[in-house]
Amino acid sequence: MQFDDLTKLLPAEAILLSEESRRVYECDALSAHRVIPGCVVLPDTIKQVQDVLAYCHSNDIPVVARGAGTGLSGGAMPHAEGVLLNLAKFDQIISLDPLQKIARVQPGVRNLAISDAARPHGLYYAPDPSSQIACTIGGNVAENSGGVHCLKYGLTVHNILQIKVVTITGNLITIGSHALDSPGYDLLALFTGSEGMLGVIVEVTVKLLPIPPFNKVLLAAFDNIENAGEGVAGIIANGIIPAGLEMMDKAGIRAVEGFVHAGYPVDAEAILLCELDGTEDEVNNGLNQVKNLLSGYGATQVRIAKDEAESKLFWAGRKAAFPAVGRISPDYYCMDGTIPRKHLAKVLTGINELSIKHKLAVVNVFHAGDGNLHPLILYDVAKPGELERAERFGSEILELCIEMGGTITGEHGVGVEKIREMCIQFSEDELEQFHAVKAVFDNKGLLNPGKAVPTLNRCAEFGAMHIHKGKDKFPELERF
């Protein structure tokens, strides 16, 4: 058995071989894709990670790294003949320096735990994915995760300084530094969002920011989506960068109201939530300005939160959007395209047409400030054919995003889920460039095989019917 020698590298309790214990890891949050891993390891020292990777490298064993498994694109989906490398035991904050405003943390530390540790110093870690109570910083770096505050404060890539990485050959390398820049090519940017394809992250230094002294939320209702979209553009064109700017459509509003009673107007076609932060005066003045602007764009109702409690309540609705949808539908499929905001109305109309075509309902929540759409497709896995229809529907939404000049994934990653759409977004030469970069770090292709970047053959397999920009994309490859 090829995993036997792992017992020489790790204590027995750090290796899971029974089917029962391996099954726990068969999927991430994209539960439609499941594979039971060949074996699961839970190292707790960097040396053990190095040994396991070097062993896998010598024996040609695939390796899939896993944080909390909250990924939504199947990035941490295991390999049947491979090792699932679980980083859960790396859960320590190594140091926190309030003067430098940085924290050095292990990869399995939960996102929210960093802000909790920084709070006594008046600091926090800005990227705040909705999954922040569960997801790990290692997973965040691997996915370049965002959150509702990333319009103003940036994504993971803007908020980290240094990572330590173990390569597939077992080398430990340091990328970036505690200075603001590092010599040579920007490997930190390359690793951020690389979905576990280039190396295993074993330490992260994050930047911390001072907690804004004050914030407040405004809720605006619209009787058509176009006005809401123009309102968003209006706010930004007026030089205001909100801390958060979220939109929800009618189906979303209704699902949420039935669940948390956030006081959202259920007859509106769309609502906007706009959070400003800064000094109390700045926020209050800014919100008044936003209120006037949005009224000018045809808002039927604009409410500035009276106090902190009401701000929280407005947010509670948005934050409960996914579970609220989970309550009205047995299953839902969360998409993640980004579009230039000006095409919002067109894209939402397109999504509604697709909804009729595929006979599946859809709820739209939207990081409106940065153009990141999260259509939630409602389906029931128990009904034959519905999952397939949902996937087809999702894929067509992503194609629509590409057509509008956007992208197939804003923050959830490609994983196994969007492999096919990668063939549409990128040309053959571009995909080859990605593979060339991958080969620098992992020429045997052992790290997270089959994810993130499709081979040209797979594209040919998928793409028989795909004509890109008027020309057949892979003319020299055989059709299947």
Added chain:
Amino acid sequence: MVEKIALIKEQVLEAIENASSLNIIAGGSKEFLGRKITGTPLEMGRYQGIINYEPSELFITVKAGTLLGEIIQVLAERGQMLAFEPPQFTEKTTVGGVVATGLSGPRRAYTGSVRDYVLGIHCINGLGQDLSFGGQVMKNVAGYDLSRVMTGSYGTLGVILDVTFKVMPIPEFELTCFCELSRKDALTKMYELSCKPFPVSASCYDGEKLYLRISGYRDTVKTILTGIGFEEYLNGDQFWRNLRDFRSSFFNTDKNIWRLSLPVTAKPEIGDDQYLIDWGGAQYWIKSDRPANEFFKMAEELGGNATLFKGTGHNENIFQPLQEDMMIIQQGLKRAFDPHSVLNPGKMYAAI
């Protein structure tokens, strides 16, 4: 401009054919930067123009040869800016040069660097292939983030054709203030302020005075000025522009100018050399004829890096030497983009 792209491709393919190399040139304003290289000149200067600018989408897409000054002006007309405050050494500075060198100005420590604002790049790699990475949207995690990797690569990975930047609103109001302080006290003040939600957008210590720029809403900025007990400095815009463009009298010298990028709380050994501290303590400029290795060694020990920013008689290491395993990775990346070593070989390091 399709012809220009075809021409560039042709030049790359020709260089491969002849086993020669190219020296990518745009405005020439940063010629003093980096190692001296030979190679057939590849002129980008006339590849100019704004392809797309959408203020309400917060992005601008421009051709690499476009003058930085032009873009700054076009953005300013709509109340927006490049938040990394790129240096404009001369009026010939181009956008391609800004991205290739990855240099940012005084605002960098507070709002981010060039690569933080690069959303997408269209380029020709060393195989003459026409490639686009990233795009015009702010959130995009499809494929590896190669547009950020190309930023600061000194043209050694690809010929940059167009770039898309995220743009930001110009703050409503800015003022500059100063206070006479010892170096120790100035540094302490900078750390203290940066740990508070305090809208500093630049800070510089010149050995005698600490200068701060405060940006935000007019009322807030005025209130802050009253609160911190600094004196208002009336020629602030000029001061930061000179620092940004290396025109402050400090930079007027025959000595070598070293740039040290360090963890913000590091305390380099400066001795009697003249210096400037920028970026809240994270960037030191030192005028010195001390040997290069002293700076490289000191920067490494402090966890940062040194660059011979401007100087003579030295073409070995301009940038911080890399550890061997890191250099192997960098060489691998170079080969992945430019296997025949056609694009600016040796501009950053002899081996890439």
